[in-house]
Amino acid sequence: SQTIHQWPATLVQPVGSPLSLECTVEGTSNPNLYWYRQAAGRGLQLLFYSVGIGQISSEVPQNLSASRPQDRQFILSSKKLLLSDSGFYLCAWSGPGAGEAFFGQGTRLTVV
Amino acid sequence: AQSVTQLDSQVPVFEEAPVELRCNYSSSVSVYLFWYVQYPNQGLQLLLKYLSGSTLVKGINGFEAEFNKSQTSFHLRKPSVHISDTAEYFCAVRTMYSGGGADGLTFGKGTHLIIQP
Numbered sequence: 001s002q003t004i005h006q007w008p009a010t011l012v013q014p015v016g017s018p019l020s021l022e023c024t025v026e027g028t029s030n031p032n033l034y035w036y037r038q039a040a041g042r043g044l045q046l047l048f049y050s051v052g053i054g055q056i057s058s059e060v061p062q063n064l065s066a067s068r069p070q071d072r073q074f075i076l077s078s079k080k081l082l083l084s085d086s087g088f089y090l091c092a093w094s095g096p097g098a099g100e101a102f103f104g105q106g107t108r109l110t111v112v
Numbered sequence: 113a114q115s116v117t118q119l120d121s122q123v124p125v126f127e128e129a130p131v132e133l134r135c136n137y138s139s140s141v142s143v144y145l146f147w148y149v150q151y152p153n154q155g156l157q158l159l160l161k162y163l164s165g166s167t168l169v170k171g172i173n174g175f176e177a178e179f180n181k182s183q184t185s186f187h188l189r190k191p192s193v194h195i196s197d198t199a200e201y202f203c204a205v206r207t208m209y210s211g212g213g214a215d216g217l218t219f220g221k222g223t224h225l226i227i228q229p
Contacts, residue, residue: 006155032216034216034217036219042221043202043219043220043221043222044156044202044219044222046216046217046218049216059216088153090155090156092156092217100146100158100161100217101216101217102158103148103155103156103157104155105154105155106153106154106155108153
């Protein structure tokens with residue numbers, strides 16, 4: 001069966017420090033991969049979307065970037081964190097076609 | 113582009129009472145529809161989905177939803193709620209493309225279901 005792993009679960013980082021969040025999927029090949037951010041009371045915002053290795057679509061301009069170095073690995077990065085980057089970050093994957101997305105357990109990022 | 117509106121940010125309900133969480137969407141093309149549940153500090157878990165066929169969809173934990181194309185709605189219902197149903201509920205849509213592909217999910221802002229004893 002397919003599983004998705006996302007780490008770390010919580011992270012406290014100072015303003016101006018770099019960020020790297022990792023997500024891996026097992027049990028499937030060529031998944032669509034997503035990074036979402038959830039801010040308090042604001043629902044989920046799609047940040048990045050990838051249909052294949054090296055293919056990244058950015059949905060909103062921001063201080064973050066994403067990379068997909070391997071088929072089932074998706075990384076969210078920042079060179080210098082801002083206070084406004086705080087939030088709950090969720091990685092997800094979906095198969096081809098109409099299927100639902102499956103979510104990781106999320107990373108709570110607090111920028112101080 | 114599509115959008116999702118969840119009209120209620122918070123819904124308090126007494127235990128064993130029925131509940132309906134409202135969801136309306138806007139899209140210029142056909143969509144797939146989903147309801148997810150999120151417990152505190154956890155990821156999202158799929159409750160149910162509508163892809164095609166019967167407009168009444170049954171999901172896990174006793175929830176069901178009805179797709180109404182004319183009203184562009186996909187309201188979630190449960191006839192009798194339990195304390196354990198306290199969580200955040202998200203409605204989401206995914207656009208169908210004529211080539212058979214689909215885009216990322218677009219979520220509503222969520223509805224916090226509060227079950228009162």
